[in-house]
Structures are given as C-alpha cells and as structure tokens.
Amino acid sequence: YAAKATPVAKSAAPYQEYLMDLISFMKKRSVMEAEYGTNILKLATGLRDNYRQQPDGANGQAHFKQGTYGDCWTHILEMHERLGNNRLEFSRDLQVVSEELSSIYKETDRSRKQFKEAGAKQERIVQEHEQNLEKAKQKYDTLTEEWERAILQKAADPTASKKTMTKGMSIFRQPKSVNQLQRQEEEARAKASSAHEQYKTQLAKTNDTRQYYFSHTLPSMLKNLKDTIDESDLSLQYYLMRYGYMYEDYMMKDAVILNPINSDLGMRDRVEMVNKDADLQVFVQAYAAKATP
Template sequence: MGSAGSLKVGGNGLEVKEDVVPVGFDEGLLRGLCEMDCALPLLADRIKQSIASCKQVAVFFRSRAEIEEKYARSLTELCRTTGDVYSRADCKAGTFVAAYQSSLKLQNSLAENRIRFSQRLNEMSDELLGLAREGEKLRKMHKENGARYQGILQESEMVMDKAKARFDATAEELERVLVAKEGESIKESGMRSGGAGSSSGGNKGRGIGKAMTKGGLLFKGKGAASMQRQEDDVRARMAQASETFRKAVLESQALRQEYFNFQLPKILRLLKECADELDMGTQYHLARFAFLYESTVVGEGTLLNPMGAPDDGPGLKAIFEGIDNRTDFKSYMQNYAVARGTPRGPRREGPYEEGFLPPLPPHVQKGESNPNQVSQQSNGISNTNGHPSGANNNLPTPLPVSQAPSSEGYSVPGIPASSGATFGVDLGEQLARDGVEVPKVVEKCAEAIEAYGLESMGIYRLSGTTSRVQALKNALDKDVDSVDVLSEEWSADINVVSGALKLWFRELPEPLLTFGLYHQFIEAARYENDRLRHIRLHEQVNDLPDPNYATLKFFMGHLDRVRRKDSINQMSVSNLSIVFGPTLLGAPPNEGGLNLEHMSFQCKAIETILEKYHEIFVEEEESAGTGAGTATLEVS
C-alpha cells in the first residue's frame, strides 16, 4: 500500500508526483477517539465503508477498461476490414486513396491509445482490489487485537471482583466470630457476679441473646479456647483474601493503565491509518484516472490536429484537405483506356458533305525549323550518340544543347538552366550545367526509394501528401546538393520521394522519350509479335539523344530493381508501365498532350523496354565492351 500522489505533466514534459492529500496524523483526533467508548467499532465500520468504496471504484475501472478495450478493438478491426474492402473494390485511387489510408492509419493510432488506456485502467483496478484486500486483513487483525486486550482487561476485572467478594465474605465471618466471642465473655462475667438486680440481669440476658443470635448456632456449645482458635483461623484467611484482593486490584489497574494509555491509542492509530490509506489510495487512483483520461483525450486531439508541430504529421483535416480531385481525375483519364480498353465512340472528323464540322485549329503551333533536319529525325538518323545506333553514323556533329532546336520543331517552353532550378528545366541543359550524366534528382530519389521503398506496398502507385511532395520539390529546386533525401525528414514517408520523382518527370519541358520520336515509339509498340516489338523499340531507344538515353537507362535499371520485389510491393512491370507510360512517352503538344487512343501503346512501350532492360542496355554494352562493335538490328 504505497503513498498517495497524483501525476501531472511538468515543464519538461515528464511525469512528476504531488500529494493529493496532506500526509500526517491528527493527534487531536486520536485523543478524541481515545475518549470515546465506541472508538473501536466506529473505526472498524469506517474501514468497512472505505473498503466498499475502494471496491466500487475498482469495479468501475474494470468496467470502463472493458468498454475502452472493446471500442479500441472494434475500431482496429473496422480500419483493417475497411482497408481490405477498399483495396478490393472499384474505388477511387490517387490522392484520395492515400488520404483515406492515412486517415485509417490515424484512427488505428487512436485505437492503440485507447488500448493503452484500457491496460492502465486494468492495472489500477487490480491495485485497488489489492488495497481493499490489505485493508480487510488489517481491519480484521487490529479489531481482533482490540477485542483480545479488552477480554484480558475484563478478565482481570472479574478476578478482582471475585477476590473482593472472597475478602468481604471472610470479613463477615470474622465479624460473626468476634460478636460470638463477645457474647460468651458477657455471659461468663454475669455468672461470676452472683446475681445482680433484676433490671440489670434482664438487660444482660437480652444482650447475650442478641449476640448468640448474631453469631448463629455455629458457636453454640464452644468454649473460649475454641472461639479463639476459630478467630485466628478466620483472621489468617482474611489476611490472605486481603492480599489476593490487593494484588488483583493492582494488576487490574496496571492492565487498565496499559490498555487505555498505550494499547488502545496504538490500535486506534493503526485503524485510523488503515482507513486513511484506503481513502488516500482510492483518491490517488481517481486522480490518476483523471490524469490518464485527460492525457488520452489530449493525445487524440494532438493526433487529430497537431497544431503545426512538424514531427506529429498532418492532422485528420489536413489529410482530407490534401485530396486533389483534379489530379486524381487526370490520372484516371490517363489510365482508363489501359485499364478498360479504348472505347469506340462516334467519329469525330469526316467529310464536310456528310455533316462533319471542319477540324479545329491546333492549340500549339509548330515553330520554325530546318525541314531537312525534321526529315532526318523522323527517319531515325537525327544524331550521332555515344550509344549504339541502328542508322548511319556519318552525320554532322549536332549543335550544342542550348542551340539545338526541339524535336520535330516544337517550341518547348521551359525554365532556363541558369536559374539553378531542377524541376521544369530542359534535360540536356540541366546535365550540361551540372556536369553529370544522370540528373542528380533522379539519382537521389532512386537511391532513397531503393533503400527504404522496395518493399513498400504500391510504391509509385500511391502518392505522398501533396504538401510534403511540394516541400521536397521546393527544397530540391533551391539546392539539390544540400538535400539529404535519405534523411528521416523525407524518407519517413517514401511515397513523398516517389511522388517528387514522378513530378520531376512530368514537369520536364519534353518527355524523356521526346516528342520527335513519339510516333515511332507508338508504331513500334503496335507490333503484336513480342520479338519484333522488342527490336523496333530497341531501335528507337538507340535513337534517343545522349542525355535522354543515359537517364532512361538509369531509370529503367531502378524500375527493374523495384519490379523484382513485386511479390511484396505489388508493383509488377505492367503496373509500373501504367504509372510511367503517359509520363515518359507523352504526346506532342499539337495532339493536346493527351491521346487516349495511344495510351495503351504508351504503356506497352514502357512495359516492353522494362521487360527487356538487360537485352537493351546491359547485354548491348557488354557486347560492345568485348569488341563486337556497334550492334545493328535488322528486320527482314
């Protein structure tokens, strides 16, 4: 039975204790109890009440713990089943599913807090029941001690009463002996006087008769010597009875003094301390319950609304506010044709005579370019790269990146490389500025994902929180070298890193596979024969500019490592191609940037390149390194 105290949160966030009630014993109250004849039953009944109250509080804690545990486990089961059902149902994806899953995770955290609260309540209930059992034990022990001392005192008083009665009886017997002896003396003196006057003789006769009556018949016929012996015997017995009575009185006085001056105050103190300990223990656990309940509610409030604390993550409201319905719908549009097939609707264009409207003017006009160069690019011989090419390599050296026209003459707006930005900057300009073969942002994000995200369910398919993705983008744009993507700040939610990498590819002024080779890639992806499709796509990959080829090779190697964990992360080659098909192989601006009819071929092209990653990139370089020369793929 420990000391009573309550918990509170100090300035340093630690739990400290303070007294709920002042500790100490009221000596004046003890003196008042000692003066009462009913002190023992009073305290015994008070302890009985305290034990009953303690047990009732313990029962309340136990019942409340059962309610909390049932609620928490029901909430946990609801979150689990809801997540499973949602994953199997045909529901929205994108930022909505990310926010929905985050909300389920947050509610699961609330359930865990309630489980801990329930466990604490069970512990307090057990402690209170133990306190009540200890109180019953002490009450019984001290009550028995008090009854035992009272019995000893009563027994001593009975012994004293018996000794007094024995002394009184002996005293009466001595009185009778003395009276009888006095009467015998008067009789003898009358007989020696020889007859006095009639009046005096009559008086003496009455005195003798009175003495004989008082002495009784016990002394009839006894002489003076016999009377003397009897007197001596009675006096001896009276002295013994007097001594016994005196000892009984002294012993009773000593026991009474010890009981009232020592034993009774001691027993009353112990009983009062037992009652106080029960009362303070019950009050302490009630105060502890209040603190734990308050802490649980405040903790839930902090989870629901962190009040701007960066380490606590977004609150429930911020999670749902992060849903980007517009982005989700655009992603749904891009993936719809792949997932459900391209639906065939009414013809959009046709002869004017048949009632069709004239075609709409293009939204993006082609810029001025060299027609010969455009023709050469469309034939797949636009550059002389360091990687193998399937066309003639005897071409003029291309212009520097800053002077080279865009693919097929499209004017591709972008952020100047001189700004130091990472997102929205032309790939070639970015690599030339940084003096690297692969963009730093791609290397950093891929390294973090391979370190922490290869076994993350739905990596690249699930999106991170929009605000966090934007924050990582801003940090990389500000100074890509100073950002540690592997740190817990960013890698704690690996979907934020994957979302930033996808955003970097989407914001490229020109897709990674270029506008100039878009139709060639689409036509190559149309082949139903796997081998022929692989060869044609291999040719188009070799025709990519050096920056695009190096970046594609690095990124396909990264995706190859991701898809090798598809049994865990559920991101197969097909799923990855659905995510990156429209991004890496985007339609030219004059086609609106989105071609639903080509979407399945965009995904098929990326799927084939990823499946044949080793044949296209690894084996080709190995054969080139052994002196095999530049491989030329020919199809009859």
Template structure:
C-alpha cells in the first residue's frame, strides 16, 4: 500500500474552487466505508464466537453423555476422545480468531471516530478562513459603494455649480450604475437632491459644500484603498497558505482512513488464511512437522476393534462373576486336588480317627479355612486385623505384577487357581507365592478375586448395599464422595480394615496405569461386581436392570478409589 503523500493531487486540488467540499464529502464516504468494515468484523466475530462456543460445549456434553452410557472402551474410546479433543482445539482456534476480529472492529471504529473529529475540525477551520475572505470582500464592496456615492455627489455639485441642467447631471453614468435601470434611478435621485442643493445658498456656502464632499470623497477613497489591500492580503494568505495547509490535512485524513481500512482488510485476509491453515494442520498434521499429534483420519484409523473385543471378553468374564454361567467344559477340581471337606464331615472324621494324629490335624486345618469365612469371624478367630490371604496376595502382586499389563483384568488358568485356593484353605501360613508353581501372577490375582467373591457377606455388606447404591447414584461428584465416605465409615471393623488395606493396594496399581493400563475406571469395572453383591432378597436394586446395578457398583468403587487419601488418610 502506498504510504507517501501525493503532492501532485494536492496541487490539482489547490487549483479547484470546490476542493474543500470535495475533500470533506470524500472523507465522509471513507468514514462510512470504514464503519461498515468495522461492523463486518464485529458481526463475523459474533458468528465465529457462537460457533466456537457451541463446538466446545458440544464436545463436553457428548463426553459426559458417553461416560454415563454403555459405549465401548479401549481404542475406540481413545479415538472418540481424541476426536472430541481435536474439535475442542478447533473451537479454541476459532475463539482466538473471533477475539482478533473484535479487536480489529474496535480499532476501525476508534479510527473512524477520531477521523470524524479531525474532519470536522479542519472543515471548521477552512470555513472560518473562507468567512474571513468573504468578510474582507464585503468590506471592500461597502467601501467602494461609499466612494462611488461621494463621487456622484461631487459630480452633481460641480455640474450645478457651473449652471448645468439637473437632468444632465442625473444622466451621468456613475460608477455605481448598472445599465439603463440604474441610470433612471440615479436620475430621479439627482434631480431631487439637486433641486434643493443650492437653493437659497450663496457662493461661499456652495464652496463649503463642495469642500465637504471632496473631503468625504478623500476619506472614502482611502478607506476603499485599505479595504482593497486588506482583501487582497486575506485572499493571498488564504489561497497561498491556509487553503493548501487545510487541503493537505484533509487529504492526509482521507488517506489515513482509506489506508487503515485497507490494512485491516488485508490483516483480516491474513488471519483468516492462517486460521484455515491451522485447522487444516490440526485435522491432518503435516508429516515431519509435528509427530506428536494425530489428525482426524489417523485417529479413526487407530481403532483396533479386534483387540477391543478381546479386552471386552476378558472384562465381561471378570465383571460378571456374580451372573449365572453356562456349564463348564472341565470340572472344577482335577484329580489329586479335591476341595476341603466341610467342618461337620471333618468333625465326624476326627471322632472316627480318635487317637489318630492325622484326624486331629485335619480338624485343626478346617478351623483355619480361608475361603468362605466371614471377615468378622476370621478376625475374631485369627486375631489379625487384615486377613492373611489378602496380605500375601497383594504383597506378591506388588512385588511381581505391579507393572503387568492388565493385572486383575486377565484371568489365570482355572486349574492353577483352584490349586492355589486349596493350598490357602489347607494352610495359609505355608503358602509361598515365590515358588515356580505360582509364577503366573494372574493366578494370584484371580485367586484373590475368587476369595472376595466367596465371602459369605461381601466386603461392602448386604446390610449397607442399598445405602451404597443410593450414594453411588448421586450425580454431583463432591456429594457422591461425601455420601460414600459416610457409608464406608458404617462398615464393620473387619470389613473397614480389609477395605482400607485393599484400596491402598489398588491405589498403588493405579499409580502405574501408564504401564499396566489399569486406571481407576478399569479397576472399578473389575471389582465393582466383585466387592458388591445384591442381597438375596433383592434389596437396593428395585426398578433397575442388571446393567444399571453394575454401573452404580463400578461408580462406587471408582469414587472410593479416586478419593482414597481423603477417605482413609
């Protein structure tokens, strides 16, 4: 854009007798155009801001709805979240664009306001100088009229003094006359004045009258000469100095408005192009420039439906542990690993083997059974605050499986799990999980989950099940945390101690989620149906489907795990 002042145009303007109104009208047009462009920027900003905010709110609402629904997890969830994240990034870019458009609109409005004040100021200055010139011309015309009047009066006196005819005196074409009509008017006036001009006057009086007229004519001539000189001086100053200066200032004002409007239009084009290019690189990053981000297409292509389905099968098998299953292909116990006998059978066996050391030993072991024993009964029996099996299994998992991919989500071999269960039931103190037989850490985790499922009264007791479900249904995160905390405090001492110990363990598992992929959400899916079981009489789940119950069970476990430090520490 040319920024230098065009002196040639200024010289042309100075030669025009309509330069001042020409420039003021042109500036008015420029200001109107400037305001229109400012209005365009502000209107476009409102459209962009509304679109951006709607786009951002859409992403947040959809993510909330998805988290409350039964949508897929795994790679699909990550791709869906990345898709919404990309849209949120687009919304942020649009918001910045709208903000800059608003700023440009305000700048143009301010420019138009300032230039309007400048235009009025220079226009008033030019009008004032024009008025001064007109006043000088008017003064000169009045002085000329007074001079012409005294000249006519002196001519009549001289004509009458010489005895001339009054009509001849009136017919004299005076400098102030303009055509026959003017002569006729002056003729009547001259006759009227001449008729009584020297009536009854002697020559001395006539001479005195002549001298007075000559003196007045001399003063009128001097005044006329000064008025002409003043008018010429004002005219010369106006056309040679003031008018060029005013025209220059007005032309600069017009140029500033025009160039400012053009600059902001060019800036708008640049910002728009930049924003569109940014959106393009966000949707499809240029290879080699930003390897850390994925485009929309690449995000969709990363969905691995086959792996997602495998993970879903594994999670479904674990999470639906309390749902009736179909018949098994293999029996629960292989040959050589039979389940422990019930206590009443062992008692009979002891009586039968009275005097036999083996019978007494079997009875002792039955009293130390691990699986299927109520937590409060086990605490009173063993004197341990935390069940031994819980300590042994969690310590083994923390030492060998803390970073294992899918720990607790992947199941161990059924036969190995049953062998380890039998070993715990036989003598929990003699079980050594460092042996090669238990090298698969998933066998240990599956055994621990089985122990939780076989508790006669779940970790979250039947008695408190309705209250836990009611608290889990609370939408507000803070209020749900408080209500669940209250119910945790209502648990029996044995259940509370076991829960605190186990949540500390899961807190450590969750801390390694980048490696083991077991977030609080994934852990809650595993342990929600495991630590909660609906009471046999169905209390706390009226009107809800199995899917709803499972959802609230998982929500309760997830909230307690996320707020572990607040609740227990």
C-alpha cells in the first residue's frame, strides 16, 4: 500500500492542473467572445443608426441608397446585430461554465488536501510508535546487557578480584561483597524485566497501529484520492463535451442568422435581390419629384 500511495497521490495533481487550464481557457474565451460581440454590435448598430438618420440627400435631393440596395444593407446590418448579441450570449454561457469549473476545482482540491493531510497524520502516528518501539528495544537491550554483567560478577570469585587489585586501587574502590553482588543482580534483573514488559507493550501498540493504518487508513485514503481523480476526470469530460455542444449550437445559430432554414431570406438571397436598374429608376423619380416646383 505504501508504495502505491505516492503515485496515486501524485496522479491527482495533474487533473487539478487540467481543470485550471480549462478554467483559464473558458474565461479567456468568454472575454474574447464578449469583445467580439460588443464590437460587431457596436459597428452594426452605429452604421444602421447613421444610415437611418441620413437625410434624403444634399439640398433635399433623393438619397442614393434608397431602393433594393438600401433594404439589403439594412438587413445585413440587422443580421450583424443579431450575430453580435449571439456572441454576447455565448460569452455569458462560457462565463457560467468557468464559474462552475472553478467551484469544482476548489472542492476537489480541498478534498484532495484533506485526504492527504489525514493520511500523513496517521502515517506520522505509525512512525512515532515505531520510534518509541525502537527506543524501548534499545533500553531493553542495554538493561539486559547490564543484567548479564551483574550475573557474571555474581558468579565470579570475589577473592580473585581482590587478589588481582593493586594496593593503590583498593584505597579508592573496595570489591563488592556477596550480598552487594546479589542485590546488584536482582536490581538489574528487575530493570531488565520491566524494560521487557515495556517493550512488549510498545510492540503490541505499534502492531495495532500498523494494522489499522495498512488495513483501514491507507486503503481509505487511496480510495478517496481515486474517487477525487475520477470525479475530476468526469468533470473534464463533461465540460469539454458541454463546451463542444455550446460551440456547435452557437455556430448553428450564426449560420441560421446568415441563412435561415425557414422562408426568411438569407444574406446571399438579400444581395441577389439588389437591382441597380430599379434603384436608379427610383432615384431618378425621387429626384425629379423633389426638383419639380
């Protein structure tokens, strides 16, 4: 489990980066569509209003854009107004998507960090128990060695040690009596026995902690991390598909504006209806009517 934990935990981070890339893309695309839609709308509206506000002509003469061309031009500008509004609506939808993705990113990132922190906390608990176990073992080994030395000293001949001791040394350190050696051995044995019990207790605690960590904590953390990765993956797929559908839908709306599927005339149809001869006749007639006193 421990070997698998690191790769699984690391694999969750790239999905967060993918989400951030998608969020950034949606935000920037929304701004671009808003700018494009606003500029198209401003251009078309300004030209249309300017065209409608123009007088019939200089000194009250007929305007040269009357007739079929004037109708065609007005419809083309109205189409571009609708195209601009369509792009503004697309921009708003992209902004909604980016906000939803941002919420998902914050939630999944928070969950991922919580799972990792909880797992790291339990791992530290296991490490602390293992360190305490190592300390208890070292203490037990040390006291066991002291007990063994006490047994050897007790079993040795006290008079032999006394004979080999120099006179100078005997002044500062007198050999221990049999009772002292007996008491020393009993104390060392009691300390070693107590350390052994402490070691066994700590070993049981460490094993229980290890068992809980590897059978419950770590599998739960891995499952939660995998669920987070799966959720991020599904979110990426869903919103990419949603973006594709939205893009197609708005492109279709643009196409329908330019070339309606019903009985309305499209841009090319409007242009084909322009009749310069008829427009010239209308212009001449209007000019003549205004020129007549």
